[in-house]
Amino acid sequence: xxxxxxxxxxxxxxxxxxxxxxxxxxxxxxxxxxxxxxxxxxxxxxxxxxxxxxxxxxxxxxxxxxxxxxxxxxxxxxxxxxxxxxxxxxxxxxxxxxxxxxxxxxxxxxxxxxxxxxxxxxxxxxxxxxxxxxxxxxxxxxxxxxxxxxxxxxxxxxxxxxxxxxxxxxxxxxxxxxxxxxxxxxxxxxxxxxxxxxxxxxxxxxxxxxxxxxxxxxxxxxxxxxxxxxxxxxxxxxxxxxxxxxxxxxxxxxxxxxxxxxxxxxxxxxxxxxxxxxxxxxxxxxxxxxxxxxxxxxxxxxxxxxx
Amino acid sequence: xxxxxxxxxxxxxxxxxxxxxxxxxxxxxxxxxxxxxxxxxxxxxxxxxxxxxxxxxxxxxxxxxxxxxxxxxxxxxxxxxxxxxxxxxxxxxxxxxxxxxxxxxxxxxxxxxxxxxxxxxxxxxxxxxxxxxxxxxxxxxxxxxxxxxxxxxxxxxxxxxxxxxxxxxxxxxxxxxxxxxxxxxxxxxxxxxxxxxxxxxxxxxxxxxxxxxxxxxxxxxxxxxxxxxxxxxxxxxxxxxxxxxxxxxxxxxxxxxxxxxxxxxxxxxxxxxxxxxxxxxxxxxxxxxxxxxxxxxxxxxxxx
Numbered sequence: 001x002x003x004x005x006x007x008x009x010x011x012x013x014x015x016x017x018x019x020x021x022x023x024x025x026x027x028x029x030x031x032x033x034x035x036x037x038x039x040x041x042x043x044x045x046x047x048x049x050x051x052x053x054x055x056x057x058x059x060x061x062x063x064x065x066x067x068x069x070x071x072x073x074x075x076x077x078x079x080x081x082x083x084x085x086x087x088x089x090x091x092x093x094x095x096x097x098x099x100x101x102x103x104x105x106x107x108x109x110x111x112x113x114x115x116x117x118x119x120x121x122x123x124x125x126x127x128x129x130x131x132x133x134x135x136x137x138x139x140x141x142x143x144x145x146x147x148x149x150x151x152x153x154x155x156x157x158x159x160x161x162x163x164x165x166x167x168x169x170x171x172x173x174x175x176x177x178x179x180x181x182x183x184x185x186x187x188x189x190x191x192x193x194x195x196x197x198x199x200x201x202x203x204x205x206x207x208x209x210x211x212x213x214x215x216x217x218x219x220x221x222x223x224x225x226x227x228x229x230x231x232x233x234x235x236x237x238x239x240x241x242x243x244x245x246x247x248x249x250x251x252x253x254x255x256x257x258x259x260x261x262x263x264x265x266x267x268x269x270x271x272x273x274x275x276x277x278x279x280x281x282x283x284x285x286x287x288x289x290x291x292x293x294x295x296x297x298x299x300x301x302x303x304x305x306x307x
Numbered sequence: 308x309x310x311x312x313x314x315x316x317x318x319x320x321x322x323x324x325x326x327x328x329x330x331x332x333x334x335x336x337x338x339x340x341x342x343x344x345x346x347x348x349x350x351x352x353x354x355x356x357x358x359x360x361x362x363x364x365x366x367x368x369x370x371x372x373x374x375x376x377x378x379x380x381x382x383x384x385x386x387x388x389x390x391x392x393x394x395x396x397x398x399x400x401x402x403x404x405x406x407x408x409x410x411x412x413x414x415x416x417x418x419x420x421x422x423x424x425x426x427x428x429x430x431x432x433x434x435x436x437x438x439x440x441x442x443x444x445x446x447x448x449x450x451x452x453x454x455x456x457x458x459x460x461x462x463x464x465x466x467x468x469x470x471x472x473x474x475x476x477x478x479x480x481x482x483x484x485x486x487x488x489x490x491x492x493x494x495x496x497x498x499x500x501x502x503x504x505x506x507x508x509x510x511x512x513x514x515x516x517x518x519x520x521x522x523x524x525x526x527x528x529x530x531x532x533x534x535x536x537x538x539x540x541x542x543x544x545x546x547x548x549x550x551x552x553x554x555x556x557x558x559x560x561x562x563x564x565x566x567x568x569x570x571x572x573x574x575x576x577x578x579x580x581x582x583x584x585x586x587x588x589x590x591x592x593x594x595x596x597x598x599x600x601x602x603x604x605x606x607x608x609x610x611x
Contacts, residue, residue: 172477172504176551200479200507203540204547 004075004101005134005164005190007040010211011079014049014062022058024065031069039211042070043077043104047141051079056087060094067098075101077134083109085121089128096129103129104166106136107145115151126159133161134190137178138168146174149181156185164190166210170197179205310495311409311439311470312514313384314347315532317521320565321356321369322576329365330577331372337522337576338376340611344525349377350384350411354448355519355565358386359416360580366398371405382408388443390416392428396435403436410436411473413443414452422458430465439470445501446476456484463492473517474508475501486512503528503554506547509535520553522576523568527553527603549603556597560586567591571598573610 012034015026034042044066045051045059054062063078070076078100080091085108095103105125107118126133135155139146147155147165155162165182167175175193182189183205193201195209202209319341322333341349351373352358352366361369374383385402387410389395399410412432414425433440442462446453453476462469472489474482482498489496490512499515500508508516514536518528531550534543557564562579567586569576571594578585586594598604 170479172479172507173551173554174477175507176504176547177555180548180551196483197479199483199510203506203510204544 005041005077005132005192005208008038008195008209008211009041009043009077009192010034010039011043011046011049012066014045014054022054022062024062027062028065028069031066034211035070035073039074041075041077041101041208042066043079043210046079046104049079051081052083056082056090059091063091063095063100064098067100077102077104079104079136081106081109081136089125092125092129092131096131100131102132102134102163104134104136106138107142107147109142112143112145115148118145118147119151119154122155122162123158126155126162130161132163133159134164134166134192135162136166136168138166139174140169147178149177152178153181153185156182156189164192164208166192167201167206168194172200175201175204310497311382312497313350313382313409313441313499314515314536315345315521315529316348316350316384316499316515316517317341317346317525317528318350318353318355318517318519319373320522320562320569320576321352321361323580324577327580329361329369331369333576334369334372335376336611337574338373340574341521341525342377342380344521344608345529346381346521348382348384348408349373350386350517353386353411353517353519354445355562356386357562357580357583358388360583363394363398367401367405370402370407374406384409384411384441386411386443387432388413388416390418392431395428395432399432399435399440403438407438409439409441409470411441411443413445414449414454416449419450419452422455425452425454426458426461426465429462429469433462433466433468437468440466440468441471441473441497441499442469443473443501444476444481448475454481456481456488459485460488460492463489463496469493470495471497471499471515473499473501473515474513475517477502477504477507479507479511482508482511482513503531503550504547505531505535505550506540506543509538509543510540519565520550520557522574523557523565523572524550524553524604524607526607546603549601552601553598553604556594556601560590560594564590564594567594568598571595572604572607 012027012030015023015030017023031042045054045062051059066076078091078095080088080095080103082088082091088105092103107113108121113121122135135147137147146169165178167178169175179191182191190208191206192208192210193206195211198209319337322330322337324330338349352361352369358366370385377383385407387395387398387402389398392415395412402410412429415428429442442454442459444454459472472485486498497515498508498511498513499517500513501517503516503518503520505513505516516532521528527546527550531543531546534546557568560567562583563586566576566579
């Protein structure tokens with residue numbers, strides 16, 4: 001199955017109103033903003049889009065909006081990971097029905113499943129739809145649960161629509177274990193990593209960068225350009241360091257409420273506080289001003305580069 | 308202090324006789340092999356050199372002997388990690404006395420202390436000498452005891468000879484944070500890859516690499532390092548994948564696998580000291596089978 005996922009995939013945050021209900025009109029503007037400013041794919045709702053704080057009907061309604069607004073200009077994938085696997089299955093069928101271009105799914109939450117259980121999960125999920133499936137490996141968030149190189153090989157061999165992985169180990173050895181296994185079997189397999197990690201990941205075969213809703217700043221654009229020319233000169237490094245200063249990503253944790261473009265005021269849902277507490281010891285979830293002090297004006301730049 | 312750039316650092320194993328005594332004659336031969344096969348510097352005895360299996364007097368004797376054998380041809384970095392801060396500091400002083408170019412140390416063994424104690428540990432070791440001090444961040448070896456970028460920045464403040472981090476955490480987040488801030492506070496601050504996973508570290512800014520596999524595959528190690536230093540990172544991917552395959556093959560058996568692989572390459576360094584056990588015959592056969600399919604090893608030297 002040939003894949004069309006390359007470049008920078010942007011994942012919009014989920015705008016909320018003051019009463020924490022979903023703000024559809026801002027969401028539509030945000031999607032359009034990402035498309036116009038050069039995203040090469042859209043994916044929603046990621047953890048930074050508060051996927052786990054949304055009801056299943058809310059997720060379906062906004063998935064429909066995403067497909068409608070993007071309107072075929074670039075591919076749209078739907079993140080279907082949910083606490084209950086049956087919900088994941090339902091969201092996957094729904095994504096296919098509304099005309100999404102693919103889905104993304106993490107290893108099951110909470111249960112710390114064995115490799116055999118992870119295998120069975122992806123076999124069931126991929127067999128239930130025809131859409132391309134991007135898997136999602138995130139051992140640091142999921143108590144060490146991870147897709148190994150061997151498991152990756154088995155899944156690729158068995159499942160024609162198992163086309164990629166969002167690789168979030170952020171670790172030289174684990175990335176290589178997976179990329180080595182996957183790319184040797186399927187050279188167009190999609191390795192996807194957060195854009196802040198493009199320096200360590202792209203030379204090893206990463207070809208889709210995950211934007212996490214961060215504006216395409218000049219820094220990032222410069223870094224991607226340097227990479228495109230296959231030159232990891234000091235310019236790329238300096239640029240990525242600016243990006244890290246702009247939007248610090250250190251684990252733990254999600255920018256649960258991210259500012260609107262030109263407006264810092266979107267609140268996060270307080271019911272995500274268990275996540276925030278676990279990692280930050282914070283009393284609850286507060287809106288964060290992402291790097292506002294250090295980088296007052298992000299320039300939205302036109303991204304013209306495909307990796 | 309002029310900046311000492313270690314470059315490609317080989318980390319020799321420590322050979323023992325059948326009676327588990329230090330085999331210094333074989334050690335001299337091994338050091339010659341490393342010097343003749345691409346080392347820019349040596350670091351010893353690292354964990355792969357069974358530092359924790361050497362009593363204090365042996366460890367000092369081994370270092371002094373190695374420096375005598377090297378005889379100024381290459382810099383020697385002394386590994387001085389210990390459970391006790393005082394013992395580690397004493398090892399550090401000894402290392403400087405016998406002519407080591409730099410020292411390297413990790414968090415204290417066993418205690419898994421909180422950050423304030425870790426800082427004190429490093430400050431006392433580093434302050435015991437005037438030669439450069441490198442911090443070895445090896446959480447997997449140290450029961451998860453991990454160094455943060457923030458801790459490193461505090462150490463820069465307290466230790467004028469803190470020259471860099473040898474990273475075995477392989478953690479992109481740590482490396483990016485460190486190299487975003489540390490060189491601003493201390494120009495010339497270095498990141499060294501703690502093992503032969505150099506493409507990602509090199510992209511982030513690593514200028515050196517510790518190479519525990521150098522005794523097994525010195526050519527491959529050199530090729531990987533040179534490509535990464537030239538920032539030919541895309542070209543380095545294939546070499547990096549071969550290197551990762553070798554690392555994956557020897558990793559399960561640890562030092563026993565390293566020594567077994569040395570033997571398989573015709574450079575017998577004996578077996579590890581207890582409590583480590585040599586590979587059992589089945590594990591040995593498996594390892595040899597895995598080494599056989601790594602194409603790059605066919606170009607490597609056999610024997611001494």
